[in-house]
Amino acid sequence: MKNKMDKITIKMTDLTKTFGDTTAVDHLNLGVQEGELFGLVGPDGAGKTTTMRMLTAIMRPTSGDAVVAGHSILHAGEQIKENIGYMSQRFGLYEDLTVIENIHFYADLFLVPKPERPQRIERLLGFSNLTPFKNRRAGRLSGGMKQKLGLACALIHTPKILFLDEPTNGVDPVSRRDFWKILYDLLKEGITIFVSTAYLDEAERCTRIGLMHQGKLLIQDVPNHVKQALGLPMFQIWVTDVRRAKAFVQERQGIKRANIYGDSLHVTVARKEVVNQLIQDLQAQGFTINGQREILPSLEDVFISMVAEK
């Protein structure tokens, strides 16, 4: 029997979208396997939303193609819509309708058979912790609860693939954590999740990520490998007067990069040996060093360095 994880359920081939002179998505080649939680990571304007819109068959590519749940986005948009759930950045909740009425609205839209609805709705309300609020108007929900209701609506027709476009934008950290817990629960049930995010801590929670910048995919791999792809050693140095220290450090030979992290610097060096000399030079300049250690670069460091190299 074929391993479930070997089955590719989203496959993009040279997927491209241009708007006038702007190439929003530039020859994307990417495969997502069934049961993955894939994260498309990139800053605002990288092309994430445009990619999502093409994959969900809302927008036609300028060139290239993608197969989603076995169907081409060029030829079978309707079949794709039946098999996917999509929560866009501005998904439509009706503020005057209650939680349960909103879910019913989406059930109508997706032609969910009436006899199946009560059981499905009860489950969705349960896992999104919205049962106590089922009769509250959507307009009176907190940001985090609105996101969960959006998710429940996107799942009413039990899609195989869930597309989420920056789902936790503007949501407080506790609600973000709750939302991700729900995503993990869904993953256990076998759904494939394709999520876009500009938050790097969220990217680290995905099974695999693609870093996107100016319409291009810079790298795709598991988060740990993406981190290691930076290759160069990185050190954290706790130092007084970090701003002045950064300016001093980044002018030194053998230093690739220096970024401020709270009261410390993250310093990428060409060779590990450079660090001891650097510490001595900092001390000679009157800086006090409160500690140092070698660290694995965070995804943010990787992203900054890759974008800087472009």
Ligand SMILES: Nc1ncnc2c1ncn2[C@@H]1O[C@H](COP(=O)(O)OP(=O)(O)OP(=O)(O)O)[C@@H](O)[C@H]1O
């Ligand atoms: N309908 C459109 N017409 C013209 N340009 C567009 C259109 N949609 C997107 N763009 C441009 O394409 C590029 C990619 O935008 P896109 O919204 O896909 O990025 P994003 O990574 O999703 O960022 P955001 O999080 O801000 O939505 C941007 O330069 C944007 O201005």
